[in-house]
Amino acid sequence: MSDQIDARLSALGLSLPDAPAPAANYVPYVQSGSLVFISGQVAKKGDALICGQLGTDTDIEGGYAAxxxxxxxxxxxxxxxxxxxxxxxxxxxxxxxFVNAAPDFTDHPKVMNGASDLMVALFDDAGRHARAAVGSPSLPGGVAVEVEGIFEID
Structure with a gap:
């Protein structure tokens, strides 16, 4: 399956970045039994943060990409x-x-589809997941989006 995932990434024109180092006093992930809890990952393109507030200076397409x-x-x-x-x-x-959103922004689910659609594209049915999309008036470093995840592994 690992080769399939690499092929799917390539077909999407994507590649995995190096796993980001923690920005503060926490670990990037914790495994408990077969579950892996991954700390919030902020929106980055290369080494640059993807910043902005949805509904103010960033649109849904920009939020989806973030x-x-x-x-x-x-x-x-x-x-x-x-x-x-x-x-x-x-x-x-x-x-x-977590979506950095103006008070009147209500399309958080459309933004979060950027992460959800990626999981399904890479992992098929194993990528379908429960989800929450929450608005926030600010996020670390001014990023547009932060996402955390829980995964089950062998």
Missing amino acids: ARACGLNLVAQLKAACGGDLGRLRRVVKLTG
């Missing part, structure tokens, strides 16, 4: 947690997304 970038970072952390073998994934259990 959530997708968070999803790539989640998968990079998952790969590290799996010792480099994404074939160990059994399912994406849950994603929680």
Whole structure:
């Protein structure tokens, strides 16, 4: 399955970044039994943060791209947690997304589809997951989106 995931990434014109190092006093992931809890991943393109507030200076398409970038970072952390073998994934259990949003912005689910659509594109039915999409008046570093995840592995 790991080769399939690499092929799907390539077909989407994507590649996994290196798993980002923590920005503060926490670990990037914790495994408990067969579950891997991955800390919130902020939106980045290369080394640059993807910043902005939805409904003010960023539109839904920009937010979707930011959530997708968070999803790539989640998968990079998952790969590290799996010792480099994404074939160990059994399912994406849950994603929680935080959207930097203006008070009147209400399309949080459309933004979070960037991460959700990526999980399904990479992992098929194992990528279907429970989810929450939450609005926030600000996020670390002014990023547009932050996403955390829970994954089940072998």
